Amino acid sequence: MTDSPYAVKQTLITGVIGSDAHIVGNRILSMALEDAGYHVVELGALTPAEDFIKAAIETAADGIMVSSLYGQGELDCRGFRDLCVEAGLQDILLYIGGNLVVGKQDWEIVERRYLEMGFDRAFPPGTRTDQVTEILDRDFEARAGGSG
Amino acid sequence: MSDPAALLIDFGSTYTKLRAIDLENRLLLGSAQGPSTVSTDITLGMEVALGNLEDQLGRLPDFKYRLASSSAAGGLKMVTVGLVKELTAEAARLAALGAGARLVETFTYMLSKRDIRNLVAHEPDIILLAGGTDGGNSEVILHNAEMLAAANFVCPVIVAGNRSAADDVEDILRDSGSEVWVVDNVMPALGTLEIEPARAAIREIFIERIVHSKGLDRATGFFDSLLMPTPAAVLEAARLLSEGTREHPGMGPLLIVDIGGATTDVHSVASGDPGEGYVLQQSLPEPYLKRTVEGDLGMRHNAAAIIKAAGRDTIAANAGTTPAGVDRFLQLITDDLERLPQDNPERRFDAALARSAIQVAVTRHAGTMKIVHTVNGPVATQQGKDLSRLVTVIGTGGALVYGYDPSSILSGCRFNEDEPGSLRPRDPSLLIDSSYLLYATGLLAQVEPEAAFDFTLLSLEPANAIEETGK
Numbered sequence: 180m181t182d183s184p185y186a187v188k189q190t191l192i193t194g195v196i197g198s199d200a201h202i203v204g205n206r207i208l209s210m211a212l213e214d215a216g217y218h219v220v221e222l223g224a225l226t227p228a229e230d231f232i233k234a235a236i237e238t239a240a241d242g243i244m245v246s247s248l249y250g251q252g253e254l255d256c257r258g259f260r261d262l263c264v265e266a267g268l269q270d271i272l273l274y275i276g277g278n279l280v281v282g283k284q285d286w287e288i289v290e291r292r293y294l295e296m297g298f299d300r301a302f303p304p305g306t307r308t309d310q311v312t313e314i315l316d317r318d319f320e321a322r323a324g325g326s327g
Numbered sequence: 328m329s330d331p332a333a334l335l336i337d338f339g340s341t342y343t344k345l346r347a348i349d350l351e352n353r354l355l356l357g358s359a360q361g362p363s364t365v366s367t368d369i370t371l372g373m374e375v376a377l378g379n380l381e382d383q384l385g386r387l388p389d390f391k392y393r394l395a396s397s398s399a400a401g402g403l404k405m406v407t408v409g410l411v412k413e414l415t416a417e418a419a420r421l422a423a424l425g426a427g428a429r430l431v432e433t434f435t436y437m438l439s440k441r442d443i444r445n446l447v448a449h450e451p452d453i454i455l456l457a458g459g460t461d462g463g464n465s466e467v468i469l470h471n472a473e474m475l476a477a478a479n480f481v482c483p484v485i486v487a488g489n490r491s492a493a494d495d496v497e498d499i500l501r502d503s504g505s506e507v508w509v510v511d512n513v514m515p516a517l518g519t520l521e522i523e524p525a526r527a528a529i530r531e532i533f534i535e536r537i538v539h540s541k542g543l544d545r546a547t548g549f550f551d552s553l554l555m556p557t558p559a560a561v562l563e564a565a566r567l568l569s570e571g572t573r574e575h576p577g578m579g580p581l582l583i584v585d586i587g588g589a590t591t592d593v594h595s596v597a598s599g600d601p602g603e604g605y606v607l608q609q610s611l612p613e614p615y616l617k618r619t620v621e622g623d624l625g626m627r628h629n630a631a632a633i634i635k636a637a638g639r640d641t642i643a644a645n646a647g648t649t650p651a652g653v654d655r656f657l658q659l660i661t662d663d664l665e666r667l668p669q670d671n672p673e674r675r676f677d678a679a680l681a682r683s684a685i686q687v688a689v690t691r692h693a694g695t696m697k698i699v700h701t702v703n704g705p706v707a708t709q710q711g712k713d714l715s716r717l718v719t720v721i722g723t724g725g726a727l728v729y730g731y732d733p734s735s736i737l738s739g740c741r742f743n744e745d746e747p748g749s750l751r752p753r754d755p756s757l758l759i760d761s762s763y764l765l766y767a768t769g770l771l772a773q774v775e776p777e778a779a780f781d782f783t784l785l786s787l788e789p790a791n792a793i794e795e796t797g798k
Contacts, residue, residue, distance in 0.1 A: 190463070200607075200701045218462070220517045225607060225699060225708060233411045234517050238463035249702045 188215075189241035189319055192234050194222030197255035201248035204277065208244065211308035215316070228259055232266045241319070242272035244311075245298075250281040253292070260297020272318060276302030276311070332356060332388040333775070335767035336373070336395035336550055337557050338543060339363055340402070343372040345380050346767040350391065350775060353782045355762060357383040365399040369546045377549070393550040394770040398557040400541040402429035403533055406451045409435055410458035410467050415488065417611065418513035419457040422487070422522035424618045426529035427559025428453070437467055438474040447480045452537050453529060454482055456496070459489030461515045472496040476503035483532050487513045487525040508532065520612050530555055560769030561585060561723075562594050562618055564783065567772040568721075569596035572780050580717045582692075582752065583765065584685050584740060586724035588664070589625035591684050593692040594618045599712025599750075606696070610710040617712065619692045624684040626677065626726050627664045630657055637683030645679035648672065667729075674731035681726035685739035694750045713750045715742060720752055721787060723760040733759050734790035757790035 202224040293301035330351035337344040347356040361375030405428040409416025458468035468488040510524040571577025580597035623632040656676040668674040694711025722737040742753045771779035
C-alpha cells in the first residue's frame, strides 16, 4: 500500500470486548501503540465483537487488539476468527490480552485455548506495552517477508 | 406604495402551493394553490395558483422575493452507496436525507450486478458514493465505481469516500461519461461524521441540474430562484427556530414532525448528548440537524403498515372502536387513497392512525438508553440522540392541521413508561404549524431571517388551543 495518508505503520483496532468497562489498560496500550508509530482506531469499553469487525473493514485495519479484563473473555471471543473470515478479513492479525479466564489457571493452557480460537497471540496480565509493540513489529515484518 | 412582500412557492407532487407574506408587518397575506402540472407544463399550475391568490388579494403586490422549493416529479430521488451498513453507508444515508432527498435505496459492501440492475431501475437523480475512512478501505469504493461505470448509466455522482481512493474513483466515473463531484469523506475517521460537504454538493447539483432536468426551470419567469427540495426547506425552518437570529434568541433544541399521506418525516435540531450522570455514548455521533423519513408510515398509502406497527388493538382503543372496526375503516382508505374523513368516527380513526405513526416515527428517530450489567455494577449506555429534555415539538401535515384533537395526536411523540429505554421528549410543549408555513419560513430565512423568525413564531399555535376552538 503506497496510498496511505498516514506516515505511519499499520492500522490497528483496539477495544475492550463484551460487557467490560475496564478501559484504563486498553487506553495505555493504545497510546503505546501510537507512540510506536501505529495508526490506532480506539473503540473503547463495552465493544461488541461485531463492532471490531465493522471498524476493521472501513479502516482496512491490519490487526485487531482485543482487551478483556473481567473473566468472560472466552464467552465474548468465541467465534471471533470466524466472524473475521466471514467478513473477508481472514488474514487480519488478532491479539488478545488481559485477565482472560476466571480464577487462577495455568497460563499455557489459557494461551493454547485462545490460540485454538484463532487468535495469533494471547498475553497474560502484567504484560508490558513495549513487549507487545516489539512482538507486533516482528509479526508484521515476518508477514511482509513471507508475502514478498 | 405597499409594504414589501414575499412570495414563497412549493412545487409539490400534488399541488403547487403559494404563500404571500407581508415582510413589514409579518402577516400572512394569502395562501393559494393550483394543481401540480410538472408532467406537462409547470407554468400551468402556477398560473392557476397565482390567479387564485390574486382573487383573494384583489391585486398581486410587487414581490420583493419570489423563492421556491420543490418536491415535484418524484422529489430529489437519490441512492447512496457505502461500505459497512452501520458506518459509511449510514453516514451517506444521513447526508442524503439531510439534504432533503427522497432516498430510494441504500447499498452496502461491493455492488453486485443485481444491485446495479436495481440501482439503474430506480433512475436516481443523484448517486452518493461513499466507503472507507480516509486511508482505510479503498478496494470496495474502487470496485463500486467500476461497476457504476460499466452500467452505462449516466447520472451525477457525488464521491464522498476514502480520500486516498477519490482520484481514481473520479477518473473511473468520468471516463464513463458521468458528471462527478468529489467532496470530503462523510466519515473521514471511524466514528467521525462530516456530512455537510456532501449535503452542500447535493444542494448545488439540485439547483444547477435537477431543476432543469425536471422541467422546473420553465417556470423561471414566476420565481427568482428555486433554492432547495421542500424537505430541506422544512429543516432550514427548524434550524432558524432553534438557533434564532441576530436579534432574537432561538427556541433551543426542537423537533418537527411532518405527517403525510405516504411518509412521516421527523427533523431534530439538537445535539442529543447524554444527560446527567455517567452515560456511555455507544453509537456513532449523530448530526445536529437530523432528518429521518419513515417510508412505511403514511396516513393513506401506508395506513396498513401503521396498524401493523402499532397493533390493531391499540388503534382500536385510541379510535374508540373495535378491531373489526379498524379493518372496516382501513378498507375505506384502501379503496380511496384520496379519502377525507366523512364523520366523527372516521376522524377519530384518522387521529388514532396519526398518533401511532408519530409515536413510531419519533421512536425510530430518537435514541435509546440501555443498562449494561458489568462486574463493576450497572452502566448506562446510550445509542443515538437523547431527546428527553427537549422542550418544543412542532407538528405539521394534514392529519394534524385538519384533524380531530391535534394535541392528542402530536402527544404520540412523548416519552412513555411502556418503553422506558426510548429517549423521546418527556414534557414538551406541542405546537402546530396550522397554515403549512414551515417550508415558506425555511425559504424566507435564506434572505430575511428576522422576518422569517417573527413570522413563524406568530403562526405556530399551541396544539391544545386548536382543540378548544374546535377547529
